[in-house]
């Protein structure tokens with residue numbers, strides 16, 4: 001089981017205090033560390049942020065996800081982690097990204113928060129598809145998002 | 150090990166100029182002599198003679214202190230080997246027990262690159278519980294503590310117990326349990342300050358000693374953070390696992406007068422937290438001593454009750470409404486303790502479930518009820534309650550089979566009563582076991598219907614022989630809501646071909662209403678209260 005490919009999808013509540021500027025800096029830092037560490041443990045995935053919540057997909061070997069998730073779990077920058085999905089998968093869908101990012105001014109993020117759309121009501125599958133679709137769209141359009149990603 | 154012994158007698162450690170650190174240590178952990186490399190590896194001052202490692206570095210280097218304490222505390226193996234990472238250096242220690250009083254430790258430093266494993270590359274990651282010190286080592290630490298001159302800081306003990314850990318071990322397996330413990334240890338190591346010390350007590354219990362912090366703020370803040378952190382989901386063997394932790398605090402000079410009581414008081418506070426603040430923390434206070442000893446006494450007494458034959462079964466008749474004939478009895482457990490009187494099942498059954506004593510008690514109830522029922526006329530049934538916990542060891546079928554075989558009771562005369570709670574937790578497994586039991590000819594009734602999460606789903610998922618309408622609805626029969634529910638359950642039962650029995654029937658009025666609406670059986674004081682076995686012949690004749 002330990003080397004099998006798994007996929008994790010979770011949501012959490014942002015607890016980074018302060019201004020947008022400050023939040024932005026923290027997220028930059030999270031992404032920088034994530035990309036380095038994830039690449040080293042062959043983890044791919046994407047992170048989405050919409051001011052209140054994080055949504056993240058991680059793909060990789062069971063044990064590598066387990067280890068990475070334990071680190072993420074102890075991070076004081078978020079709380080109320082809800083695991084939506086953790087299961088074996090056949091293939092990676094985020095293989096280009098050690099940690100793709102969709103920020104809060106993006107269309108995808110707006111879709112998460114669009115009126116009447118409660119993030120906690122979203123299914124893992126839906127988040128997964130949204131993240132995937134928007135990362136690809138951003139890449140095609142050559143938007144600045146890709147540079148961060 | 151002859152070479153080691155030779156070294157011992159001839160050895161002049163300070164003169165050995167090797168890159169390998171060497172130390173001769175007595176059984177209490179005091180250094181007898183060390184070589185220069187040893188001092189360098191652990192950044193120790195030159196004069197270490199007759200001091201323990203904790204005294205030398207104590208708060209400054211807890212990782213190394215854990216490591217060395219473990220090394221000298223190791224059981225009486227001749228050689229043991231341990232590895233840790235300190236300041237990006239991988240240290241391997243070989244400990245050789247030279248004789249009763251002396252150990253020789255050889256410490257080598259290997260460049261980190263020799264170990265390309267993730268553990269070593271990421272020093273924050275630790276191998277889990279094995280790297281933590283144990284209870285006796287923690288006690289030594291506390292005993293070594295000396296008040297700080299300024300007097301503003303004082304040690305605090307946090308005792309952390311994982312809630313329902315045994316249950317996780319039983320349901321998910323020991324491998325998952327071990328992984329959970331490992332991750333718990335890692336989470337704790339991540340939240341502590343570098344001068345805190347984490348210990349792994351028995352099984353599901355951890356302790357953190359805060360040495361140099363302002364109290365009570367540091368301890369309560371840490372307790373809150375840990376409680377929150379351990380509530381976050383874990384990923385174990387391909388699935389998500391949720392647990393929680395209860396925490397007990399004891400702070401020296403604030404809650405507790407002497408260092409020797411610190412562990413004990415933190416444990417009492419943990420005990421209180423587990424019972425009254427699950428998933429949160431409690432601080433030690435004197436009154437806990439009293440209530441904990443009462444609860445403890447109950448636990449001890451409960452453990453002895455079977456042996457002392459303090460349990461008896463009482464039997465309450467179940468009556469068919471149309472001819473008012475007794476068709477069966479429900480077996481009800483009673484605990485009468487000499488000097489303490491009768492202890493309510495509401496009090497001791499949850500405790501027995503917690504301590505797993507329910508397995509033996511449940512088995513005894515089944516055996517006794519079957520044996521008793523075998524002496525009754527053949528058309529009289531016996532109903533026995535089964536706790537959800539009894540399903541967790543996956544051998545309920547065998548226990549039922551054995552009770553039937555020993556008593557000679559026909560399986561058709563035995564009915565197990567289960568509650569909805571069982572189905573909520575692990576429906577698939579519970580249903581599998583129930584189906585097996587059904588194939589033996591035993592029937593299964595759904596008890597307390599209406600009190601829980603009553604769902605049609607349960608009723609259609611299994612061929613129950615009977616639905617028991619909870620007595621609270623019968624007692625509230627004057628309200629529209631209760632009447633509606635009663636009618637609905639009866640209608641549902643008849644639609645699904647399941648018999649309905651109303652519990653707690655006390656008045657003729659209730660009887661008439663139930664009869665009019667098609668309820669088939671009743672149980673309650675109107676017919677008879679639960680009676681001891683001796684009175685049964687008189688009741689059925």
Ligand SMILES: Cc1cc2nc3c(=O)[nH]c(=O)nc-3n(C[C@H](O)[C@H](O)[C@H](O)COP(=O)(O)O)c2cc1C
Pocket residue numbers: 012030033034035037038047054056068071072073074075077078099271273
């Ligand atoms: C929402 C969120 C997502 C994160 N995702 C990752 C990730 O994918 N990979 C990673 O290594 N760290 C991630 N981190 C950062 C980790 O929590 C942690 O800070 C980092 O791995 C460094 O861990 P360490 O300081 O224990 O070595 C994330 C943090 C947050 C708040």
